[in-house]
Amino acid sequence: MENGEAKYRLRNHMEDVVSQKLDKLLPNVDMCKCEKCRMDVLAYALNLLPPKYVVTEAGDLYSRVSEFNAQSEIDVEVALTEAIKVVSNNPKHAMK
Ligand SMILES: [Zn+2]
Numbered sequence: 192m193e194n195g196e197a198k199y200r201l202r203n204h205m206e207d208v209v210s211q212k213l214d215k216l217l218p219n220v221d222m223c224k225c226e227k228c229r230m231d232v233l234a235y236a237l238n239l240l241p242p243k244y245v246v247t248e249a250g251d252l253y254s255r256v257s258e259f260n261a262q263s264e265i266d267v268e269v270a271l272t273e274a275i276k277v278v279s280n281n282p283k284h285a286m287k
Pocket residue numbers: 223224225226227228229282284
């Protein structure tokens with residue numbers, strides 16, 4: 192099968208969950224909110240969390256995946272809180 196023709200894709204659902212949660216937390220957080228710092232927080236948090244791969248059909252919007260339990264929600268918040276602390280103390284770009 193040609194690479195570009197793949198019908199199914201692997202997607203790390205954890206990435207979506209963490210990204211959405213960060214969008215909710217960020218307005219209340221005192222840190223640089225540029226794209227780089229936001230991505231650094233996501234990367235740091237995702238490295239602390241187990242990936243959750245799902246198979247999606249190309250073009251399909253993975254909306255059926257919602258077997259996230261309460262413990263996972265807490266884990267995501269804890270990881271994001273830690274990530275925000277680390278990134279805001281060590282911004283990886285020059286301060287302006
Ligand atoms: Zn920044």
